[in-house]
Amino acid sequence: PDPVSRRMRDTKPSASLEAAQLARDLRSQGRRVISLATGEPDFPTPDHIKAACVTALAENRTGYPPVQGIPALREAICQKFHLDNDLDYRASQVIVANGVKQIIFNAMAASLEPGQEVLIPAPGWVSYSEMVRLNGGVPVVLETRWDDNFRLRPEVLEAAITGNTRWLILNNPCNPTGTILTEAEIRALAEVLERHPQVMVLSDDIYEHLRYGSAPYFTIAQTSEAMKARTLTANGVSKAWCMTGWRVGFAAGPQDLIDAMRTYQGQTTGGVMHPAQFGALAALTGSRAFMGPNLEAFRARRALGVQLINETEGLSCHAPDGAFYLFVNCAPLIGATRPDGGTIASDADLTRYFVEEAEVVCVPGAAFGLSPFFRISFACGIEVLEEACLKLRAAVARLT
Numbered sequence: 001p002d003p004v005s006r007r008m009r010d011t012k013p014s015a016s017l018e019a020a021q022l023a024r025d026l027r028s029q030g031r032r033v034i035s036l037a038t039g040e041p042d043f044p045t046p047d048h049i050k051a052a053c054v055t056a057l058a059e060n061r062t063g064y065p066p067v068q069g070i071p072a073l074r075e076a077i078c079q080k081f082h083l084d085n086d087l088d089y090r091a092s093q094v095i096v097a098n099g100v101k102q103i104i105f106n107a108m109a110a111s112l113e114p115g116q117e118v119l120i121p122a123p124g125w126v127s128y129s130e131m132v133r134l135n136g137g138v139p140v141v142l143e144t145r146w147d148d149n150f151r152l153r154p155e156v157l158e159a160a161i162t163g164n165t166r167w168l169i170l171n172n173p174c175n176p177t178g179t180i181l182t183e184a185e186i187r188a189l190a191e192v193l194e195r196h197p198q199v200m201v202l203s204d205d206i207y208e209h210l211r212y213g214s215a216p217y218f219t220i221a222q223t224s225e226a227m228k229a230r231t232l233t234a235n236g237v238s239k240a241w242c243m244t245g246w247r248v249g250f251a252a253g254p255q256d257l258i259d260a261m262r263t264y265q266g267q268t269t270g271g272v273m274h275p276a277q278f279g280a281l282a283a284l285t286g287s288r289a290f291m292g293p294n295l296e297a298f299r300a301r302r303a304l305g306v307q308l309i310n311e312t313e314g315l316s317c318h319a320p321d322g323a324f325y326l327f328v329n330c331a332p333l334i335g336a337t338r339p340d341g342g343t344i345a346s347d348a349d350l351t352r353y354f355v356e357e358a359e360v361v362c363v364p365g366a367a368f369g370l371s372p373f374f375r376i377s378f379a380c381g382i383e384v385l386e387e388a389c390l391k392l393r394a395a396v397a398r399l400t
């Protein structure tokens with residue numbers, strides 16, 4: 001018998017994780033592959049965070065953790081929302097999970113009735129739509145445009161809302177485009193939502209601290225008390241604190257929803273690895289001095305990447321406002337011929353060609369819901385980025 005459910009047969013694996021695995025597999029065959037696939041800072045986790053985890057281990061904090069998160073961490077998260085975002089929550093309204101990834105999945109599991117719609121701007125993170133489908137919901141794409149720098153417009157939102165809409169997912173700064181909606185743009189979206197009280201908002205703010213401009217950060221729960229009451233604000237330590245492997249994310253929102261997410265988590269994974277929570281506590285309460293130099297490094301990589309891509313005939317990209325990705329337009333290369341006579345018919349063909357010809361791994365735009373594009377992560381060393389972009393350029397030059 002086929003052991004796999006129809007639901008899983010219909011689920012796509014994460015394209016970015018698959019691309020990263022392809023790079024690992026090729027390396028294990030002895031090939032010198034460069035991966036620009038995953039959104040993972042190359043900086044190590046800061047020492048004071050690692051030390052807090054080691055201390056927790058030495059003190060035998062190795063028992064089952066509280067499902068919702070250790071109280072001290074939830075208090076620190078309340079402080080973070082208060083100081084960074086001017087949002088006040090009780091610790092009971094906060095939950096800690098295995099990354100923002102689990103936060104979003106659990107929010108969908110805890111809230112969706114079969115067939116309810118979830119509005120997801122495209123291009124957007126690879127996992128949102130699969131998580132919605134896995135929980136019986138229907139992902140609905142909100143289109144944004146390259147020539148509008150991928151800004152979600154209120155009229156596009158308004159036109160997509162139905163009586164069956166349950167959630168809008170916002171991701172600011174956005175993976176893969178790096179676009180940051182301004183406070184005025186977010187307020188305009190909130191105005192639309194005021195007319196549709198059945199819609200909740202999931203704001204995925206994981207890239208909050210990776211911004212290259214000077215505008216203060218603004219998240220939709222800040223627009224009004226009424227909007228805050230129907231928003232789940234998700235954030236975590238993976239990206240800005242260089243803690244992707246620790247698997248700690250968190251969210252704050254309406255009490256009923258948080259309670260349901262805790263119940264779901266209690267029946268599935270339980271609480272997040274106990275010592276990792278002490279590391280996250282040290283991250284949120286400790287110095288952020290390391291973030292400045294890290295951001296400067298990202299800024300230099302961003303400048304170099306944008307320059308090298310835009311100097312490559314057939315490729316172009318906007319300078320992202322935040323996060324650490326370039327979403328590269330490759331429309332002029334669709335229909336081109338490879339040196340071996342094959343045709344580049346799609347962005348997936350192009351990224352396959354890049355692996356074979358340039359030994360550089362990127363993620364096709366199709367995975368993010370917009371073609372023909374591909375995504376480059378510049379969370380790698382600047383020399384690696386330069387070498388990779390030059391190899392891409394040479395591979396593009398061999399197309400006819």
Ligand code: PLP
Nearest residue numbers: 039099100101125175236238249
């Ligand atoms: N949300 C977005 C938009 C992301 O790009 C990522 C990671 O790539 C995540 C969430 C996952 O974050 P975490 O490591 O906290 O699960």
